[in-house]
Amino acid sequence: MLTVVFVQPDGTSEAHPVAAGATVMDCAVDSGVAGIAAQCGGGCTCSTCHGVVDAHWFGAVGEAEGDERDILEFVPNRTPRSRLTCQIVMREALDGLVVHVPR
Numbered sequence: 348m349l350t351v352v353f354v355q356p357d358g359t360s361e362a363h364p365v366a367a368g369a370t371v372m373d374c375a376v377d378s379g380v381a382g383i384a385a386q387c388g389g390g391c392t393c394s395t396c397h398g399v400v401d402a403h404w405f406g407a408v409g410e411a412e413g414d415e416r417d418i419l420e421f422v423p424n425r426t427p428r429s430r431l432t433c434q435i436v437m438r439e440a441l442d443g444l445v446v447h448v449p450r
């Protein structure tokens with residue numbers, strides 16, 4: 348199992364397990380992380396799984412592309428490191444990934 352660390356707007360953090368091949372959104376939903384609603388279930392259509400990748404990890408995760416980038420343009424509190432967590436597939440190189448939950 349791999350781990351994703353979610354940091355809430357108040358600075359509290361929680362680490363949760365996730366299998367390789369699952370998404371960061373899967374991890375958040377399975378673990379009941381507040382602030383990641385994921386209303387479309389990973390279909391890349393709702394943006395309610397928005398997360399901000401920690402600066403240390405952004406190079407490994409990479410920027411949004413295609414439909415994801417188009418959807419993010421409508422997210423008012425997006426940042427240069429914003430991603431839809433349903434589009435981040437976990438792999439060994441991302442073990443320990445830190446994602447900030449937007450306010």
Ligand code: FES
Pocket residue numbers: 372385386387388389390391392393394395396397431432433434
């Ligand atoms: S869960 Fe809807 S866009 Fe990610």
